[in-house]
Amino acid sequence: MNFLTEVSWSPYVVGIAIGVLSWLSFLILKKPLSCSTSFASTSGMVERLFRGNKVELKPYYQKIGLKIDWQWMLVLGIVFGSLLSALLSGDFVFNWVPPLWQSYFGDNPLLRLIVATIGGIFMGFGARWADGCTSGHGISGTLQLAVSSWISAIFFFIGGIMAALLIFRVFG
Amino acid sequence: MSRKKITVKKNNLSQLTWGLAFGVVFGFLLQKGGVTKYDVILGQLLLTDFTVLKIILTAVVTGMLGIYLMKSFGWVELQPKSGSVGMNVIGGLIFGIGFAVLGYCPGTIAGAIGNGFLDALVGGVIGIWIGAGLFAALYPKLHKGILGKGDYGDITLPRLLKVNDWVVVIPAAVLIILVLFWIENTGL
DSSP, rough: OOGOOOOOOOOHHHHHHHHHHHHHHHISSSSSSOOOHHHHHHHHHHHHHOOOOGGGGHHHHHHOOOSSSSHHHHHHHHHHHHHHHHHTTOOOBSSSSSSSHHHHHSSSSSHHHHHHHHHHHHHHHHHHHHHHHHTTTIIIIHHBBBHHHHHHHHHHHHHHHHHHHHHIIEEE | HHHHHHHHHHHHHHHHHHHHHHHHHEEEEEEHHHHSSSSHHHHHHTEEEEEEEHHHHHHHHHHHHHHOOOOOTTSOOOOOOEHIIIIIIIIHHHHHHHHHHHHHHHHHHHHHHHHBBHHIIIIIIIHHHHHHHHHHHHHHHHHHGGGGGTTTETTTHHHHSSHHHHHHHHHHHHHHHHHHHHHHHHTT
């Protein structure tokens, strides 16, 4: 079982395994793997804590439903699975500022947190706008050959590459 | 409580348990693949490290061949998402900007948290919640306007081209594998 303690696996092995996981997800859960809707339902549930049940009446929350469902558990599972993998290989580190960011913009955690929050706002907004993320569109949708998912995935990378080049090659 | 209600509850519970189990395996794989790390995601977007694309394309080829085979046996039903130009092009670009600025995506950010990255937990997750909440607030307006522009529904490439599934699946698989060989050969 040495492979479980390795820090990294070949991307092709990981890709094939995720592909097989998607077969099982279709067979057992009757659903494609996806992640981002559960962030929207959590956002609604947090808002409901403060503003009460009227939050549920918003059309978007009527559409997706404010509850802990299989996808919410999937995202929770990802945290534990990644933790397990990182602990087994000794790759777990507490880190406020990623190394690449640090080498361009310094080690100020506050700056990184502000930028990460802004990035998160774009991501949360864009994932709902496109109705999917890197897993729902990028893997599960493209493997079904869905037109909506191929277009989304291509524009995820167009937007991402342009923004990354702007941040690191122009500002950096 | 009626028997029907109990069955529904049991099914829900098993859905939740399976969801958690799939998540643990998914998270384990994402961490082993290195994509729980900001540096690997940004390496892809800066075109210096092609790990992300290698994982996605390999997963897509594997997944596609299996899902379409199981579909031909009648074991699974496809669930393609509906979309439109307004949704997928503009939403895709907004998401892409977030992808580069945050350096994680909704799936890998959960993995990043498990890996110990605190900018994912404190900054990123809260940002995603705010972004999703903003969208929910604007949804009625957007739904009536831009989200419906250039609608193409939940169509798939084989249905769009009006051909047998395998006429698209086989060439798509060959093309993706060629792209992977090309990436590997250029040493990226």
